Amino acid sequence: MRLILASASPRRLELLESIGIVPDEVRPADIDETPTAGEKPRPYAKRMAYEKALATEVRPGEIILAADTVVAAGSRILGKPNDAAEAERFLRLLSGRRHRVITGVSVRSADVQRTREVETLVKMKRLSEAEITGYIASGEWRGKAGGYGIQGRAAALVPWLQGSWSAVVGLPLAETAGMLQGIGYARSDTGAVA
Numbered sequence: 001m002r003l004i005l006a007s008a009s010p011r012r013l014e015l016l017e018s019i020g021i022v023p024d025e026v027r028p029a030d031i032d033e034t035p036t037a038g039e040k041p042r043p044y045a046k047r048m049a050y051e052k053a054l055a056t057e058v059r060p061g062e063i064i065l066a067a068d069t070v071v072a073a074g075s076r077i078l079g080k081p082n083d084a085a086e087a088e089r090f091l092r093l094l095s096g097r098r099h100r101v102i103t104g105v106s107v108r109s110a111d112v113q114r115t116r117e118v119e120t121l122v123k124m125k126r127l128s129e130a131e132i133t134g135y136i137a138s139g140e141w142r143g144k145a146g147g148y149g150i151q152g153r154a155a156a157l158v159p160w161l162q163g164s165w166s167a168v169v170g171l172p173l174a175e176t177a178g179m180l181q182g183i184g185y186a187r188s189d190t191g192a193v194a
């Protein structure tokens with residue numbers, strides 16, 4: 001089986017490789033990411049992962065893997081900020097609060113598609129003005145849901161989380177490995193030990 005990672009996210013590729021799963025090809029999916037009216041973060045993340053996998057052509061012998069990560073502040077969906085001002089608004093919204101990070105994952109073969117979502121509770125400390133300014137200046141908010149990356153400087157802003165760290169970074173590894181196995185992908189397909 002050939003594994004096709006339908007994602008442009010460098011984090012997802014690194015996470016997969018960290019558990020010995022090396023995609024044979026990376027084929028990013030381009031879909032409309034607009035939420036439907038009143039759509040809640042959890043169903044939205046699941047739908048996005050489903051649609052990314054569905055939008056990617058699958059040939060016999062291939063497995064498509066796609067994911068989508070959003071930050072939820074209450075029922076508000078925080079995606080990737082468009083600019084520094086929006087990233088700053090997101091940080092102010094999350095400051096001192098518990099919030100949820102939801103990652104949808106979808107796997108698809110020529111015969112079947114399975115999709116699920118994983119939710120993690122994250123506590124962000126109350127941020128000082130200096131912390132907000134410094135973080136925005138670092139540029140690390142770019143391309144990251146909610147405007148922060150827990151794998152970098154923002155680790156200093158998150159005292160705890162409950163759930164899956166890898167899901168926050170972009171791919172819940174235990175769940176993804178299980179889903180890949182369930183759809184017929186063996187790690188030995190990559191030459192690594194099964």
Ligand SMILES: Cc1cn([C@H]2C[C@H](O)[C@@H](COP(=O)(O)OP(=O)(O)OP(=O)(O)O)O2)c(=O)[nH]c1=O
Binds near residue numbers: 006028068149150
């Ligand atoms: C919350 C958080 C998100 N992120 C990243 C993971 C995702 O790359 C990104 C959310 O954007 P996504 O839309 O999920 O993914 P993407 O646009 O980067 O890539 P693709 O759609 O092609 O798969 O936010 C972190 O790296 N660290 C974090 O702590």
